[in-house]
Amino acid sequence: MSVAALQLPANLALSSLSAPRQDFIRSLPKAELHAHLNGCIPLRCLQELYRERAASSTSPLPEDDVIKKGLDLLERGAMLNDINDFFVIFPKTIYALTSNIPAISRATSAVLESFLSPGVTAPEDPPQCAYLELRTTPRRTPTRREYLCAVLDEVEKYAASQAALIVSVDRRMAMEDLDECVDLAIVLKQEGRRVVGLDVCGDPSQGDMATFAPALNRAKASGLALTLHIAEIPEYPTSDVAALLSTRPARLGHATFLDPEAQELVRRDKTVIEICLSSNLLCNSTTSLDAHHIQYYLEHDHPIAISTDDTLVFRNTLAGEYALLLAQPPLGLGLSEAEVARVAAMSMDARFL
Ligand code: 5GP
Secondary structure, three states, X not given: OOHHHOOOHHHHHHHHOOHHHXXXXXXXXXXXXXXXXXXXXXXXXXXXXXHHHHHOOOOXXXXXXXXXXXXXXXXXXXXXOOHHHHHOHHHHHHXXXXXXHHXXXXXXXXXXHHHHOOOOOOOOOOOOOOEXXXXXXXXXXXXXXXXXXXXXXXXOOOOXXXXXXXEEEEOOOOHHHHHHHHHHHHHHHHOOOOEEEEEEEOOOOOOXXXXXXXXXXXXXXXXXXXXXXXXXXXXXXXXXXXXHXXXXXXXEEEOOOXXXXXXXXXXXXXXXXXXXXXXXXXXXXXXXXXXXXXXXXXXXXXXXXXXXXXXXXXXXXXXXXXXXXXXXXXXXXXXXXXXXXXXHHHHHHOOOO
């Protein structure tokens, strides 16, 4: 099924716009600052990896049936009840197919191309964005260093003005794994590799962020900018909010359920909020665009960065996310072209270059 045929909010918003308004969105210089590598692999690339592994006698697939079902689900457009449904998609389907260095290199190359090459969705389209900060959690494939170097080798084929890497750590990590990942990010940066930041991601119901704060401060002291997933679920602990905000991050991912006090702090520090509208709508973190926390930040003229999050799972594009700003209600927020251009400029200003 083509992406355009899926009745998803961003597709509906984009197709409601006239051709000149779609062109306006596509031609705006914008930065994609919140994109997870394994969540953004083009479906065709993942299907090819599956077919090749299925046909290979030397590296047969574990749980072939489960992977096939996962791929079918991704093709149909994953139906999620909530954010918990989202996290189970990764280990059994996606990671099973990106479990060696050649596969990681191919997947990374395909993700970069999908964002930075022209003509990906239609021959006349410009690249989805002018600049991409891709993020990924280092896996032991076969070592974390080899995994990150394979990703960096692909990222560094593009100019520094076009692409950079953020190293993610996962809330479920044990302390020794967290320290290993943070040390690795610092060392790679010191070796001159294009690592610009550190992210905390993973299941928001797991982990204790007070125990993560020292490692995050260490990364920051070594020159890595921080972007932290925060308050993605209603029951998110206030102690985690306090621990993460104590590191004074440059950007926050989602920040869906911050209370008014935390919102005040974010505004005081001018912390950029990475807004992923489709992700929030499809994970049912928000009931509608009207109820979305983007409204608060727009009202206060606070810096935001519109991003896709996981294009493989949500089947969205950056143009579609911007269409959710420009389209008339109820499909979009009904912003003017000048307002949308200002939002795009905010994303360029928020780069960790
Ligand atoms: P990877 O880091 O393996 O390249 O990208 C996939 C991983 O990113 C997932 O396993 C998950 O840990 C993380 N991730 C992707 N999207 C989200 C999100 O919306 N929220 C959080 N907290 N983590 C996410």
